[in-house]
Amino acid sequence: MECSTIIWKSGKDDLILTDRSVNITMAPRTTAQFEAIREKRREKIILAAMELFSRQTYHNTSVADISKQAGVSKGLIYNYFTTKEDILNGILDYLFAIGDQMVAETRAAGTPKEELRHLIGQVFRFLHQQALISRMLIPLALEMGKFDFINEVIDRKMRDYLGLLVQIFSDMDYPDPEMEAWTLGVLFDGISLDYNVLGDRMPLDRMEQYLYKKYNL
Amino acid sequence: MECSTIIWKSGKDDLILTDRSVNITMAPRTTAQFEAIREKRREKIILAAMELFSRQTYHNTSVADISKQAGVSKGLIYNYFTTKEDILNGILDYLFAIGDQMVAETRAAGTPKEELRHLIGQVFRFLHQQALISRMLIPLALEMGKFDFINEVIDRKMRDYLGLLVQIFSDMDYPDPEMEAWTLGVLFDGISLDYNVLGDRMPLDRMEQYLYKKYNL
Amino acid sequence: MECSTIIWKSGKDDLILTDRSVNITMAPRTTAQFEAIREKRREKIILAAMELFSRQTYHNTSVADISKQAGVSKGLIYNYFTTKEDILNGILDYLFAIGDQMVAETRAAGTPKEELRHLIGQVFRFLHQQALISRMLIPLALEMGKFDFINEVIDRKMRDYLGLLVQIFSDMDYPDPEMEAWTLGVLFDGISLDYNVLGDRMPLDRMEQYLYKKYNL
Amino acid sequence: MECSTIIWKSGKDDLILTDRSVNITMAPRTTAQFEAIREKRREKIILAAMELFSRQTYHNTSVADISKQAGVSKGLIYNYFTTKEDILNGILDYLFAIGDQMVAETRAAGTPKEELRHLIGQVFRFLHQQALISRMLIPLALEMGKFDFINEVIDRKMRDYLGLLVQIFSDMDYPDPEMEAWTLGVLFDGISLDYNVLGDRMPLDRMEQYLYKKYNL
DNA sequence: GATGAATGAGGGTTCATTCAT
DNA sequence: AATGAATGAACCCTCATTCAT
Secondary structure, X not given: OOOEEEEEEOOOOEEEEEEOOOOOOOOOXXXXXXXXXXXXXXXXXXXXXXXXXHHHOOXXXXXXXXXXXXXXXXXXXXXXXXXXXXXXXXXXXXXXXXXXXXXXXXHOOOOHHHHXXXXXXXXXXXXXXXXXXXXXXXXXXXXXXXXXXXXXXXXXXXXXXXXXXXXXXXXXXXXXXXXXXXXXXXXXXXXXXXXXXHHHHOOHHHHHHHHHHHOOO | OOOOOOEOOOOOOOOEOOOOOOOOOOOOOOHHHHHHHHHHHHHHHHHHHHHHHHHHOOOOOOHHHHHXXXXXXXXXXXXXXXXXXXXXXXXHHHHHHXXXXXXXXXXXXXXXXXXXXXXXXXXXXXXXXXXXXXHHHHHHXXXXXXXXXXXXXXXHHHHHHHHHHHHHHHHOOOOOHHHHHHHHHHHHHHHHHHHHHHHHXXXXXXXXXXXXXXXXX | OOXXXXXXXXXXXXXXXXXXXXXXXXXXXXXXXXXXXXXXHHHHXXXXXXXXXXXXXXXXXXXXXHHHHHOOOHHHHHHHOOOHHHHHHHHHHHHHHHHHHHHHHHHOOOOHHHHHHXXXXXXXXXXXXXXXXXXXXXXXXHOOOOOHHHHHHHHHHHHHHHHHHHHHHHHOOOOOHHHHHHHHXXXXXXXXXXXXHHHHHOOHHHHHHHHHHHOOO | OOOOOOEOOOOOOOXXXXXXXXXXXXXXXXHHHHHHHHHHHHHXXXXXXXXXXXXXXXXXXXXXXXXXXXXXXXXXXXXXXXXXXXXXXXXXXXXXXXXXXXXXXXXXXXXXXXXXXXXXXXXXXXXXXXXXXXXXXXXXXHOOOOXXXXXXXXXXXXXXXXXXXXXXXXXXXXXOHHHHHHHHHHHHHHHHHHHHHHHHXXXXXXXXXXXHHHOOO
């Protein structure tokens, strides 16, 4: 059995995604093999959509654009997703893994201080990538009514993150760990947002160093 | 002879008081009368658009929606604005005054500490309003290329704010006033964004108090 | 009683139009005076429309444009004309006089040869002006169905012209005066059309001289 | 197993023969099949547009009209043409071939006299077609500014024609072949224009014979 | 008579989605 | 499974015309 990893090149940065690839056998295709082929196509479409959504916004990307980018026909997309919105859903599932992984890595970092430093480092290190994701999600999150599922996703992620931060600040004996966690969490969101809008006019490196200093890391 | 009448005009919640005290000869309206009508209608359209843009996003609001909300015909909107985008511009002008006033008020608050406390207080006090603005502008700001004027607006506002904050922290003898200013500015943006998404699930009051404590205000 | 003549300046060329101006008296306005005022306004609108139609085409000129050019309100135009199309009608009446005048002048030129030379000279002399008129009328004449009245106008003018030419060529003892008349009439139309399209790329002067030579004038 | 069916599709006067002889497995159409469909539809749309443009003018023909005439949906037209203007372009390409062929045929006619006779004959023979083209192009050519490509087309065609005529008259030893060429070219345009407006009231046949006589053909 | 605010039908264009093949 | 032609609703915008004043 072979297990390979694909890296999604987004021009400037890269997103690491695991590809649950399957055995190749000579036997007539089993249901499982069909499933695997389907899964691969699905992934292709998702990656194409992710690339485009983060570059041009969900609304400015047409299904035709996605099909072109993915190298499949427009019709085929509706064989894998019921709706354009459903593609978005697929992307979210994809991204979940990454977030979870970040949290898990942080949790394994050692002392609370090391954890915090690791977390801040990760945020800045993956900022470009996060910015792409934000560019995709923020506008949709702000459209209330439609896209309720996005808010659920954000909620859940927020809780995860907050939980981790609260625990860290608690371990570091902050007097009000919950509010400190909120403050830092909100700050991360602000950084992500502003980086999207301002780009390199933001002094990212200096902000990172400043945070380390503030938290004595 | 003079007679005045109240006319109930279909709409949602508005009474149009039409003063019919006119010459028997049916003289045309004076320029001043026309000006008044225009001003009223313009504002009505702007308020309608602001309401809808902040509720449903600029892109998800059609000109027809705005016309319905404002209780006027679709065509009339183009009598007041050259373009859907121009409506947005009108809204920005409308909101600018408020922002400028906030900065001005803060500048008159007294000692640096009082200024900072005043500023933070204002941000939280007007968060609802700021959230409305954010919900309108952020998605557009994230669409690079189009809507360049929005980025200019944001840039300018950012510089104003940052300048004020740098001066305050400088006066308060912070070692790195510039970075502290960035941190707080970015935090405000994060708060505004998250409030949009999370609404009342955010512990706003506690965050406000927490900030006062952190800055010893 | 006073009689004045106004000249319609169309930038490059001018159209001579007679203004049946009226006595100014101190007596309360008689019906005739009101008529005169109306006539003047009407003329203003017609001149404005003529200017715009010939510059920008009938379809590319809005009633708002005309009202602006004429310096009156949009509404007032409908006090003088039932319809945008009706304005066109008014213009045609206006132009008729000129055509009739040209024919009359030619008829008074003397010998047939002098008449023909006079007519050709007039065509080239007024070509720019005619081109403006053509630009107005040709597109409308080609829209069959609507604007039937334009075709009637053109028909009548054509018959007048042709009649004049037939008589001239008959007097000049051409073997087939009718066909020679058609040929020259059609040629004039072609010149007018091509001058519109080609502008100064057409060798107008040389063509005029060439015609004189061909007809031994 | 094979089965073929004739399907009557609503429209005015066309039968669509759909060959349903397909695999049971419903294989997707081959590229060649798609090409064929596209070519057919494209031509159908062009013919529909040509019909309407020449009957009612470009501006008075809506895309909806074209779609109705072609028996397709409005949206489909934009699958084949980027723009309403692009349809016009398509028509021009379609017609260009014919014009070029006319010139080529004339060039192969033999002696200069035979060439000229051939050319005049062609102009009158194809007058109906030329009239259609004129009715489409003239109004657009007269709208300066927009539709520049139309003027380029006309220019090019004019140069072609003129060049051919100059050479013929030169070979026929006319003293001023260039001006004679202009005169005849302009006459052709006048004929085409007037035929549009006057229709059968023009004595076409007699004019043709008259031209032969004038040029001793 | 005179104004310009107001209307509403229609124009060109886009795009998510369906469907015959 | 796979294609892309085809649809139709919606979008932004224009403009001749009406109407209260």
